[in-house]
Structure formats: structure tokens, C-alpha cells
Amino acid sequence: xxxxxxxxxDLSFAYPQQQKKALSHINLKVAAGEWLAVIGHNGSxxxxxxxxxxxxxxxxxxxxxxxxxxxxxxxLWDIRKNIGMVFQNPDNQFVGANVEEDVxxxxxxxxxxxxxxxxxxxxxxxxxxxxxxAQHEPARLSGGQKQRVALAGVIALQPRxxxxxxxxxxxxxxxxxxxxxxxxxxNKEKGFTVISITHDIxxxxxxxxxxxxxxxxxxxxxxxxxxxxxxxxxxxSGLDIPFSEKLKNELKSYRIAxxxxxxxxxxxxxxxxxxxxxx
Amino acid sequence: MLSKxxxxxxxxxVRPLIWLILFTVLLQIFFARGGTVYWQWGPLSLTSLGIINxxxxxxxxxxxxxxxTLLTLTTAPLEISDALESLMGPLKKFKVPVYEISLMLSIAxxxxxxxxxxxxxxxxxxxxxxxNFGEGNIVKQIKAVVPLxxxxxxxxxxxxxxxxxxxxxxxxxxxEGRTKYRIHFWKRNDTLACILFGLTMIVLLYLRNx
Amino acid sequence: xxxxxxxxxxxxxxxxxFRHQALKNLTVSIPTGSYTAIIGHTGSxxxxxxxxxxxxxxxxxxxxxxxxxxxxxxxxxxxxxxxxxxxxxxFQFPEAQLFEETVLKDIAFAPKNFGKTPAEAxxxxxxxxxxxxxxxxxxxxSPFELSGGQxxxxxxxxxxxxxxxxxxxxxxxxxxxxKGRHEIMQMFAQLHSxxxxxxxxxxxxxDDVANYADHAIVLEKGEVIASTxxxxxxxxxxxxxxxxxxxxxxxxxxxxxxQTGKVVFEKMPLTEKELAxxxxxxxxxxxx
Numbered sequence: 177x178x179x180x181x182x183x184x185x186d187l188s189f190a191y192p193q194q195q196k197k198a199l200s201h202i203n204l205k206v207a208a209g210e211w212l213a214v215i216g217h218n219g220s221x222x223x224x225x226x227x228x229x230x231x232x233x234x235x236x237x238x239x240x241x242x243x244x245x246x247x248x249x250x251x252l253w254d255i256r257k258n259i260g261m262v263f264q265n266p267d268n269q270f271v272g273a274n275v276e277e278d279v280x281x282x283x284x285x286x287x288x289x290x291x292x293x294x295x296x297x298x299x300x301x302x303x304x305x306x307x308x309x310a311q312h313e314p315a316r317l318s319g320g321q322k323q324r325v326a327l328a329g330v331i332a333l334q335p336r337x338x339x340x341x342x343x344x345x346x347x348x349x350x351x352x353x354x355x356x357x358x359x360x361x362x363n364k365e366k367g368f369t370v371i372s373i374t375h376d377i378x379x380x381x382x383x384x385x386x387x388x389x390x391x392x393x394x395x396x397x398x399x400x401x402x403x404x405x406x407x408x409x410x411x412x413s414g415l416d417i418p419f420s421e422k423l424k425n426e427l428k429s430y431r432i433a434x435x436x437x438x439x440x441x442x443x444x445x446x447x448x449x450x451x452x453x454x455x
Numbered sequence: 456m457l458s459k460x461x462x463x464x465x466x467x468x469v470r471p472l473i474w475l476i477l478f479t480v481l482l483q484i485f486f487a488r489g490g491t492v493y494w495q496w497g498p499l500s501l502t503s504l505g506i507i508n509x510x511x512x513x514x515x516x517x518x519x520x521x522x523x524t525l526l527t528l529t530t531a532p533l534e535i536s537d538a539l540e541s542l543m544g545p546l547k548k549f550k551v552p553v554y555e556i557s558l559m560l561s562i563a564x565x566x567x568x569x570x571x572x573x574x575x576x577x578x579x580x581x582x583x584x585x586x587n588f589g590e591g592n593i594v595k596q597i598k599a600v601v602p603l604x605x606x607x608x609x610x611x612x613x614x615x616x617x618x619x620x621x622x623x624x625x626x627x628x629x630x631e632g633r634t635k636y637r638i639h640f641w642k643r644n645d646t647l648a649c650i651l652f653g654l655t656m657i658v659l660l661y662l663r664n665x
Numbered sequence: 666x667x668x669x670x671x672x673x674x675x676x677x678x679x680x681x682x683f684r685h686q687a688l689k690n691l692t693v694s695i696p697t698g699s700y701t702a703i704i705g706h707t708g709s710x711x712x713x714x715x716x717x718x719x720x721x722x723x724x725x726x727x728x729x730x731x732x733x734x735x736x737x738x739x740x741x742x743x744x745x746x747x748x749x750x751x752x753x754x755x756f757q758f759p760e761a762q763l764f765e766e767t768v769l770k771d772i773a774f775a776p777k778n779f780g781k782t783p784a785e786a787x788x789x790x791x792x793x794x795x796x797x798x799x800x801x802x803x804x805x806x807s808p809f810e811l812s813g814g815q816x817x818x819x820x821x822x823x824x825x826x827x828x829x830x831x832x833x834x835x836x837x838x839x840x841x842x843x844k845g846r847h848e849i850m851q852m853f854a855q856l857h858s859x860x861x862x863x864x865x866x867x868x869x870x871x872d873d874v875a876n877y878a879d880h881a882i883v884l885e886k887g888e889v890i891a892s893t894x895x896x897x898x899x900x901x902x903x904x905x906x907x908x909x910x911x912x913x914x915x916x917x918x919x920x921x922x923x924q925t926g927k928v929v930f931e932k933m934p935l936t937e938k939e940l941a942x943x944x945x946x947x948x949x950x951x952x953x
Contacts, residue, residue: 217842219812230624253628261624264840268617271625273533273565280636285626287634297636315568318707329625345840348707348869349911375842416843419914419937426941432948441918449927452948573761579721580762583754584823585746585778602774605764609809 179244181258181336181369182206182229187238189228198224199392202238208336211363211370213383213400217414221392222373226341229371230259243336257286260330262343266322267314275317275325276301276310282333300332303366304358320351327358338362340372344379356382377404377416381440388413401438420444468524469517476516484509536560537639554630562618570611577606668695668718668831668863673727675713675887687713689887690727695831695880700857700864702874702895705884706909711835711867714884718833718865719752720745731831750779753829757836759820763808768799768819771808775827786826793822797852814845821849825856832856833865838873850877875899875913875935883910900933915940 187202199221206212216222227233229240231252240247242255260282263269272278276297283293301307304324314322323343330338340359344352356379363370372379380386386403388396390413396403404410407425410417417425420441424434439447469476483505490503526535540557547553578588581602588599675688687710695701705711716722717729720736728737734748753775756762765771772790777783794804797818803811808819817837824832834853838846854877856862866878874881874895881898883891885908891898899905899916912920915937919930928947934940 217844218814227620232620232623253626256624256626259624261621263617263621263624265614265617267569268614269621270565271562271618271622273561277636281622281627282625284633284636285628287632290634290636290638293634293636313568314565315572333626350706350909377843411844414842414844419918422937423915423918423941426937427944430941430945432945441921445918445921445925448922448944449925452927576756577762579716580754580756580759582721583719583749583756584762584775584827585749587742587746590742602762602764606761609764610761 179208180205181208181243182371183241184229185239187225187228187235187240189224189233189235191224197392199228199389202394204387204394204397206337206369206371208369209363209367210385211359211372211383213380213386214371214373214389215375215377215380215386215415216389217375220389220414222389223341225389226261226339226371226373230261230339231255257333258335259337259339260333260335261339261341262323262326262330264342264345266319266326266346269326270314270322273313274310275306275312275314275328278314278325279328279332282329286333296332296334297328300328303331303362304328318351319347320354323347323351323355324358327355327362331362335368337369337371340370340374342373342375344374344376352376352379375415377418381418388415390414404438405436464528465521465524468520472516472520476513479516480509480513483512532564533561533637534639536564537637552630554633558630566614569614570607573610574603574607577603577610667697667730667732668865669730670694670714670717671728671730673717673724673729675710675717675722676725679725687887688717688724691887691889693882693889693892695863695865695882698861698863699880700854700866700878701880701882702878703865703867703882703884704869704871704874704898704910708886709884710887711884713887715754715833715835715865715867718831719749719754721754746779750827751829752831752833753824753827754833755821755824755835755837757839759824759837760808760813760816762820762823763816766807767805768794768808768811769804771819772822772826775823779827789826789828790822793826794819796825796856797822798848814841817841817845817849829862831863831865833867835867836869837866838870853877871899871911871913872915872936875915883908895935896933899935919943 182205184202184204187199188197189199190197202225214222214225224233228235229242229247231247243258245251245255247255270278271281279297279300280293283296288296298307301310304327306321306324306328309317309321309325317325326343327338338359340355344355347355359370359372360382362368370383372383374380381400381404383400386396386398386400387394388403388410395413396406404418404421407417407421418438418441420439420443423444424439427434435447484501485499485505487505487508488500488502490505490507492500492502494501530538536557539560540553543551543553543556581599582588584602586599586602587595588603589596591599670691670693673688673691674686677683677685677687691710691714703711703714713722717724717736718731720740723736723738723740725738728735730736731748731752734744736745736748763771765774769787769790772793773783773786776786776789781789791804794801799815799818799822803815808816811819821837832853837853838849841849850873853864853866857864857877866873868874878895881891881893881895882889883898890908899912902912902920905912911917913935915934919934919940922928923930928944930943930947932943934943
């Protein structure tokens with residue numbers, strides 16, 4: 177692996193007044209430019225991990241390094257400049273009175289001069305396709321549009337890492353597809369490192385690597401294909417399995433010999449075609 | 456007129472308060488004493504001073520309503536909050552968190568539609584559970600408000616928490632060192648309005664002393 | 666409990682510049698005892714239609730008939746109470762409606778409002794808590810201390826406690842994780858089959874429509890563009906594409922497979938089970 181942009185070692189965290197650890201002994205490296213999915217059921221600790229990386233929570237033990245710098249109270253604000261976060265509820269992160277002002281919020285915080293701000297806000301709105309909505313108030317936007325604005329706010333700050341903390345879970349399927357499409361291009365074309373915290377298996381399948389968190393511990397860290405092979409074990413830890421795996425399970429119950437390894441839907445179609453031809 | 460506001464809007468602003476104004480004016484007219492007495496019946500009297508006071512009160516009311524109508528029609532709430540911030544500017548020297556107050560105000564304004572929406576949703580949910588809002592005696596009505604207010608409080612607190620986290624993640628650490636995206640320009644009309652206002656003041660002061 | 670909409674129009678803010686017609690001359694029936702899915706985009710009129718089901722909204726013109734009650738623009742609000750008892754609505758993110766000190770009291774809220782004595786209401790609340798799978802030990806806790814999934818169950822129990830004949834569900838699994846989603850949907854399916862509850866499900870999840878519904882109503886811009894079986898709705902991919910609607914995963918996969926020219930499905934499968942079964946069938950024939 178090339179120089180990791182995020183390096184987490186032996187990280188543990190418990191919320192105040194709670195006995196049980198929300199996360200225990202997490203070790204994880206994220207490479208620059210990678211797309212990493214973190215999956216786990218609600219309450220597994222996956223969102224806690226995101227908040228720890230951004231310094232929004234302070235760990236009891238362990239270290240986090242972002243772009244070579246260790247996260248401490250003194251380096252916190254500089255580290256946050258490397259990270260942009262989009263949260264779950266589209267309404268509760270919209271600070272500005274309208275779209276452009278919301279995108280500008282982070283820039284204002286960093287004390288960016290106004291002329292520069294105007295340029296960056298415009299550019300960011302163009303890249304999420306929301307320029308025509310610059311003057312719109314949040315009440316006139318759909319959930320998906322609000323999340324795109326949130327992404328524009330992140331892009332305007334030019335961070336290296338984008339963390340999506342279940343940012344698609346409250347959207348309708350169209351809004352979700354939209355945001356995922358956008359993320360793909362940000363990752364592939366603009367080179368952002370993407371960490372997507374999710375329990376949407378389709379979203380996770382787009383990642384280069386998937387980390388499974390269950391009850392505060394990291395149980396798997398591998399390529400999506402390997403993770404999806406666990407099939408029923410995933411279901412047991414409260415997650416879903418991709419459609420092709422579900423179909424394989426059904427076929428298996430008819431005593432059809434299906435391949436062991438994970439197949440994408442396309443792969444499954446190909447395999448079935450071959451299988452039928454052979455008959 | 457400078458503001459390009461239809462005169463009808465001003466009258467509309469007066470209408471809901473017309474009874475209050477008339478009542479106060481009548482009180483002034485019939486109960487004030489002094490000057491020439493025109494008519495008297497028991498405690499009621501019609502005097503010259505009463506009539507003058509009455510017309511003053513009337514003018515004041517109408518002016519206040521006109522002014523506030525003008526302000527709300529020409530100026531967005533956010534601009535008012537901006538204006539407050541700049542007016543309170545000097546207070547920064549006394550460690551008053553002017554910037555924070557203005558941000559708070561602007562966020563509060565931004566969340567008004569969101570909360571209205573939320574209120575509507577919760578009302579619908581509780582109506583479906585058999586609550587009748589705005590029906591029955593006063594005790595019943597007050598009772599009906601509880602299932603609305605508690606969820607509203609809870610959701611507002613949750614929102615506030617989420618918002619605080621999101622703001623922190625976006626690098627918000629207080630007013631210091633922040634730049635501003637939204638700025639206001641001084642236009643020719645502003646100068647004109649100031650001059651007109653100043654002239655009126657002088658004329659009024661002159662009339663008063665005269 | 667049959668539900669019938671007859672030429673219903675609904676207009677928001679009728680006499681203002683913001684006038685918006687959400688339902689247009691809508692005529693549709695929801696069969697008694699059915700599991701009806703209502704599909705459509707955001708803004709298609711789904712939530713307006715839903716609010717007509719228990720009289721939260723009254724039609725601007727036309728009429729809505731639920732069992733023997735007919736609601737028109739002039740129906741008095743007082744007459745709607747009876748209707749609300751029969752039609753329970755679980756709104757989107759229903760945990761937002763919780764407010765009582767304890768879980769039990771919150772579930773008992775609706776039955777009390779509809780005239781049950783506190784003792785009866787508590788009895789019902791206990792039954793419902795059991796029905797939705799809440800553990801005994803949380804019943805005396807504050808609902809706000811529970812996890813998101815459990816809060817959702819409390820809210821649902823609070824509606825079931827009205828013992829409605831029609832249960833309306835607006836995106837009941839939104840925000841839950843896959844396991845929670847599956848459990849809740851299974852629970853509704855059971856209620857439907859065991860208690861003959863009529864269920865109206867508003868959803869974006871085509872897989873839920875395929876797996877659970879026996880009737881589907883498709884809305885677009887305030888009008889009904891289809892009211893038929895899920896099988897019929899999903900049989901024409903071109904039509905769905907035109908109306909920006911998705912296919913269930915199994916159906917989409919079946920079409921992809923069909924595109925290769927190797928297989929032809931006589932009847933399009935809607936679920937994985939159906940897909941696997943018809944594949945096995947095809948393979949069997951191929952082998953002969």
C-alpha cells in the first residue's frame with residue numbers, strides 16, 4: 177500500500193456514562209485516493225469511527241494520523257481542513273439561508289477572502305450541478321439536492337478526504353443514485369479519498385475496500401468480493417448481501433452447484449448463460 | 456415613493472389593529488382633562504386637550520405600523536439580522552459576542568420553515584392518534600398541546616446537536632477570523648433616504664419648539 | 666373496510682399565488698383485505714392521498730368513502746374522529762411522535778383518546794408491545810432512551826393499539842438497517858395474513874412491493890396511472906422507464922438475462938425465490 181492518508185492504530189472509544197465500548201482496538205489504514213466503505217448495522221459504531229477521524233469525538237486510547245500528522249487538540253483544526261464530512265440528515269447540516277451562502281459557510285470559517293470565496297462557491301456549485309439553485313432556500317430543495325449542496329460545501333474547501341456518514345440513508349432511490357454517481361466522479365476524476373459509512377450494500381460494492389464493523393470491533397477488512405462471500409454471516413451481523421449472492425443462495429437450495437466466489441450481477445448473468453448452454 | 460411599496464399594504468397593516476387604536480383614542484378623548492370643556496357627562500368629558508391627545512395617539516399608532524410594515528416588506532429578516540450585527544458592532548469592545556448573536560439569529564430564521572413543517576407533521580401524527588387540536592374547553596386544549604410540544608422540543612434539541620456537529624466539522628470556531636460572504640452595498644437610494652429622514656427630523660424638531 | 670376515491674381533487678393554498686393542485690380528478694379503490702402498495706415519485710401526490718385516508722385532509726372536491734363513511738369538502742371535523750379510529754397511519758419516521766414518560770403510556774395514548782379506560786388502554790398497550798417485539802424490561806423506560814429501531818417499534822405499537830381495520834404505512838423502514846427493515850416488514854406481513862388487516866404501503870422500495878404487496882397503485886403528478894397487480898405493473902420495462910420507476914432487483918436481473926437471448930421467461934419473476942424457481946424450471950426443460 178502506498179503512503180496511507182489515514183492511519184488508525186489501536187483506537188478505543190466509549191461514550192460518557194456508558195460501560196460498553198462503542199469501538200475497541202480498531203486498526204485501519206486508508207490509502208490516498210482510495211474509496212473505502214465502512215459497513216455495519218445501526219449502533220455498530222461505524223458513525224462513531226467517522227466522528228473520531230474528524231476529531232469530533234476524542235478517543236480514550238489509540239492514535240489517529242491524517243496526512244502524516246497525529247490528531248491532537250492542537251492539530252485538530254488543521255486536520256479538519258483535510259477532511260470534509262456529509263452527515264445523514266440533509267436538513268440538520270444546512271447552515272446558510274440559501275444554497276450559495278451554505279456552500280460559503282466553511283470558507284467563511286477559514287477566513288477565505290471574499291473574492292476567492294465567490295469563485296470557489298461557483299466552481300463547487302457547478303461541480304455538483306446546483307449552480308441554477310444558488311439563490312434557493314433549503315425549504316425549496318429535495319433531500320438529494322440538499323445533500324448535493326452539502327457536498328459542494330465540502331468541495332469548496334478543497335479537502336483531500338470526503339467522509340459520507342450515512343449521507344444517502346434518508347434519500348429516495350433517485351436522490352441516492354444521484355449522490356453515489358457524484359461521489360464516483362469525485363473519487364475517480366478529482367482524486368478525493370472517499371470513506372462512505374453505510375449499510376447500503378449496493379453503495380458498498382462500489383468501494384475498492386470494505387470494512388465490516390460489528391459491535392465496536394473491526395471484523396473484516398477486504399475487497400468487496402471477499403467480504404460479500406461471507407454471505408449469511410453478513411446477514412447475521414445485521415447487514416444485507418448483494419442480489420447475486422441472494423440468488424446464489426436460492427439456487428443452492430435447489431441443489432444447483434453455484435460458484436463459490438462472489439459474482440457481480442453481470443458476472444452472474446454470464447455464468448447462468450454458460451450454465452444453460454452447457455445443459 | 457422611495458420604497459415602491461403599494462399604499463394598500465400599509466392600510467392592510469393597520470386593519471387588524473384598528474379596534475385597539477380606536478379604543479385607545481376614545482379613552483384619550485373622553486378621559487383626558489384640560490383646556491376648553493366642550494361637553495361633560497359623569498366621568499366622561501370632551502375637552503380640547505383630549506382631542507389633541509387623541510389625535511396624537513392615533514398618529515403615533517399609524518406611524519409605528521407604517522414603519523414596521525415598511526421594514527418587513529422591504530427588508531428580508533436576514534438583512535435585519537445583518538443590520539443588527541453592524542449596529543451592535545461597537546459592543547464588541549465590551550466583549551459582547553455580537554457575531555455569535557447574529558449567527559444565532561440567522562440560523563433561527565433559516566430553521567423557521569423547517570420547524571413549521573415539523574409542527575405540521577407531528578400535529579398530523581397526533582391527530583391520527585385521536586388528539587383534537589383547537590377543540591373542547593381550555594383544559595382540554597392545553598392538554599392537547601403537550602403531545603405536540605414535547606416531540607417538537609426533542610426534535611429541536613436533536614437538530615441543534617446535529618447542527619453543532621456539522622458546523623464544527625466545517626471548521627466553525629467562533630466569530631474570530633471569519634470572512635463574510637453576504638455583504639451589503641450602499642446605494643444612491645440609501646443616501647436619499649438618509650437625507651429625507653434627516654430633513655424630516657429637523658422640521659419636526661423645529662415645529663415642536665415653535 | 667373498502668376505500669374508494671371518487672373524482673377527488675385537492676388543491677393546496679387555493680386562493681394564493683402558491684396554488685398547487687396535488688390530486689387531479691383521482692378515482693381509485695383500495696380493495697378490502699388487500700396489501701396495497703402506493704408507488705410514485707416525491708411530489709406525485711402520495712402523501713396528500715395518504716392524508717385523505719383518515720380525514721387529515723378533506724377533498725377540495727369529489728369524495729372519499731371509507732367503509733360506510735363518506736368525506737367531502739363539507740364534512741364536519743367532528744365526524745372524522747370515528748374514521749381515525751378505523752384507519753391507523755404510521756407516518757414516515759414515526760418515532761417523532763413519541764412524547765410520554767414511559768413506553769407503555771405512549772402506546773396507550775391513542776386507545777385512551779378513543780375512549781378506552783386507562784386500565785383497558787394499558788392492557789392493550791402490553792399486548793401491542795409484545796406484538797411488535799419490545800422486551801418486557803423496556804416498557805417502563807422513557808421512550809427516548811431506546812435505540813432508533815426500538816423507538817420505531819414503540820411508535821408502530823402506538824398505532825396498532827388503536828386496533829385499526831386499515832393500517833397505512835408511509836415508508837415504514839426508512840433509516841433502519843437491513844436487519845431492522847426485514848424484521849419490521851415481516852411483522853406487517855404477519856399482521857396482514859393473521860389479522861386480515863388491510864395494509865396500504867407507501868414506498869420507494871420496489872423490492873418491498875414485489876415481496877409483500879398484492880395490489881399496486883402508481884401515481885404521477887396527482888393522477889393514477891395504474892391500479893393493478895404488481896405483476897402487471899412490472900411487466901413492461903419500457904413503460905416503467907418512461908415514468909422513471911425502477912424494477913424489483915429480481916425482475917431487472919431477469920430482463921438482463923433475457924436480453925442475452927438464451928432464456929425467455931413466460932412470466933416475469935418479481936422476487937429472488939420466483940426467479941430461482943423459474944430458472945430451475947428452465948434448466949430442467951433445457952436438460953430434456
